[in-house]
Amino acid sequence: MGYIAGEYDVIVVGAGHAGCEAALAAARMGCSTLLLTINLDMIAYMPCNPSIGGPAKGHVVREIDALGGEMGKNIDKTHIQMRMLNTGKGPAVYALRAQADKVLYQREMKKVLENQPNLVLHQGMVEKLIVENGTCKGVVTRTGAHYRSKTVVLTTGTYLRGKVIIGDLSYESGPNNQLPAVNLAHHLHELGFEMVRFKTGTPPRVNRKSIDTSRMEIQPGDEEPRAFSYETTEFITDQLPCWLTYTNEKTHQYIRDNLHRAPMYSGVIEGRGPRYCPSIEDKIVRFADKGRHQIFIEPEGRETEEMYVQGLSTSLPEDVQLQILRTIEGLEKAEMMRTGYAIEYDAIVPTQLWPSLETKLVENLFTAGQINGTSGYEEAAGQGIMAGINAARKVQGKDPVILDRSQAYIGVLIDDLVTKGTNEPYRLLTSRAEYRLLLRHDNADLRLTEIGYEIGLISEERYRRFIAKKEAIEKEIARLRATKVKPTPEVQAILKEMGTTEIHNAVELADLIKRPELSYKEIARMSPPPEPLAPEVEEQVEIQLKYEGYIKKSLQQVEKMRKMEEKRIPDWVDYNKIAGISSEAREKLNQVRPVSLGQASRISGVSPADISILMVYIEQGGKVYSKT
């Protein structure tokens, strides 16, 4: 049964946040691309919280934008509020977060996909891959359509053998009662992929009309216009607030009384859940001494009364969920529109991937998003764009693009996944990045636009603007280094006004700006630039000079690792033949098959001594001191 339905360069399976970015990147790079999804109405759907960004995640959105991706632009068009978080802290951890209008976000993304040249959208459930001699040659859908292609990107989200759990009820389902992808899950297992079962969950939704926000704390958006994309020029000013309320002792008691009905504790759930996203029942058990937990009430969009109850993720039975809601201040009369649920799904063990996100087992097959063990829209999109780029480059016979840990949070994310694997749904945190100071939110364009341009995802026009910005920054920094101010009465007055000590001799502006009390604004007052600078240039000048010492420290650490990263491990290396490395190291090296000594050194269980031995072995061409 079946028919030949078409031939493409790249096929992307799944149209969530990973799939959209993958398909757009491939199509924009000139590949004929097919995007298949079980339900075309679910494109770029947000099954959980209606928000994009935040620490580390927001950084990823900026990085996607600098590489020419869509997420940043799309949320800029469709948010209901934006806030810059962490503004009281250092610039490395400023983080933009948007509340999304979910439906609008989907509609806008679908529009972009539909209008993208080289891209075909089709509704269909993929059940099998066409694999010939260990190489992926296409996919087969449930309706019998055989699509052939040079590469395939799988972005299956939580659909893969998905199972929804509410109390003692459980049924096969994707998110939000969508059809699950069951046969594809079995097929991947048959192909030989090592699979894991993960779990995640979502809270109930309530009707705005049934709750009393006057008894909650208002959480408005920033007044200053904000945007993720470096290309956004129009800003949404009409914002909607979110609301903050708390659980209380009554809530906790009710949950404790009903714990026996929680699938988490009755053993119904087998999947591994994320620690950073515990269900409310989990929070009550694990942090018993905490008297209250925050609950944020967030609108799901402008055209709906549906509100997301952040902090109340749960898989308790429906009746218990309603009672819990009604113990909370402001929610006493809440009408529950959707019930919270836990969802279990299959993922592949991500150490089975190369850093390009191509699988080691099946050539020309790429995976991105939750199938790789991550959680979060941004993490998915970040992998999606990389998988799309690398699938397209494979078609074009080019080397993959691999971002390293000092270039991008996306690099940290992918390196962690393919090198260390994960035993819970993986979420990015700023603490996972060792070069956090270099991976700032403000400099994503400086880090990645060049790469995006070379790949062909950044327009000439945007690139020219970027170069102009870069040059303006360099010029102004050079000027501040070359210019000294003298202790004139005007200068002393400014210093005094800012509450910092006066100067006695002529001082370099580049040194003066390092004082915590001073910003670029004051420096420019003392010695204005020949032409006024754009705010984003001023921002860069200030950050780069102010934190120069710390940035240098980080750069030195990067330099130290660089050499190890550059030493490639050749294909002929046979870890079983290297005498002297520990057996744990041997096992892990065989599993991960690192591409560089740098990657090898990050595998847990591989010691510096193992690395040294490996180096000697490689240098010997494997001839000397092998076991045989």
Next chain:
Amino acid sequence: METDTIAAIATPLGEGGIAVIRVSGPEAIPIADQIYKGKTSLADVPTHTVHYGYIVHPDTGERIDEVLVTVMRAPRTFTREDVVEISCHGGMVPVHAVLEALLSAGARLAEPGEFTKRAFLNGRIDLSQAEAVIDLIRAKTDRAAKVALKQHEGRLSRLIRQLRNEIVETLAHLAVNVDYPEYDAEEMTSRFLRERCQQIEKEIDRLLSTARQGKIYREGIATVIVGRPNVGKSSLMNALTQENKAIVTEIPGTTRDVIEEYVNVRGIPLRLLDTAGIRETEDIVERIGVERTHKALEQADLVLLVLNYAEPLHEEDRKLISILKQYTAIVIVNKIDLPGQLNLEEVRSLVGDTPLITTSLKQEKGIEELEEAIASLFLLGKVETAEGTYVSNARHIHLLKKAKQNVRDCIDGIDAGVPLDMVEIDLKNAWQNLGEIIGEAVAEDLIDQIFSQFCLGK
């Protein structure tokens, strides 16, 4: 190029006539120059030449050893970096003193196999030695693993672990403020962080104050021989000194009758305190009372208590044994060639865990065993100073100093108004330095800590 300069002892540890310490890296020559006193500065000498001179300590200016220094400039060296090799007198004392001087001058102690690693990274390796190098790496790793294992049980690793816990709690707190800005955790203030850092610095200082290995290698393990008159203290001293070629020195600026003697027991330097006292007072009964002994003990790293097998246990012996419990000690029951009056079982139960050796110094019996006991106490890291933990090797001291510097940088950053999420980098480095001491530096710990310490979620 690697950014730092490494140093390590290149010859096997032991009692060789000459030992070589190798330094490699961009700063190898300037660092060596800081501790070298010779006719010309090493910066000015031609490459691949040997120079005679002295090594002095960079902080104290104290002369350490007479040496030959070989200067080899990149690229014609083993590592293809600038290399300096210092040949000094063999034996643990001068070798470690020179190494410590280099570390104080800014070199970093090399990890096992690191010279080879650099040779490789810089595109050169001695092909014919590949096997030997691998064996060396393995041997070193095995030894390091054994040492690490022993220290796992030790008090040091417990203290380091405690300290690391304090730091990681602080780091997790900072991380939660950053990663979950809306979570209702108390915001870490700079005042609070500063206090935490000062506390941590103080604790590192306390560890460092007990970290006297460098001092011990220079000065020897302060050893006091105690016992009632006529039990054989003098014979014990003679046995140790005769066996081991004692060097008798006069300490400048002290009175003549406080003489210290150095003996070298299986490569471990002992500094026998108050030897003049023992030598002179052996005949004069009761000159050393318990009180004075107690005072001498306060300076001791190791106490050797001598008991007389030919006499029943004296009240004073009991007092000495009870005092002993606060110290690292060995009990020596001497004169076992004579008919026994002493109840050995009773003594054993009184001394508890303290090692007990029986000797006949007169017949030169039991000296081997005594030396063995001293060596194993030392090598097991059980020799502790009066203050407590004994940090037992140069690598640990070096890492502790680095950790301290990082905590200092953190405090300085706070004082300069740098945002906390930036100074956090220094604190994280300190945490990693400490982790390297006990072989734990995995960043995953932090992630675990965040989620066990705070209740987070959507």
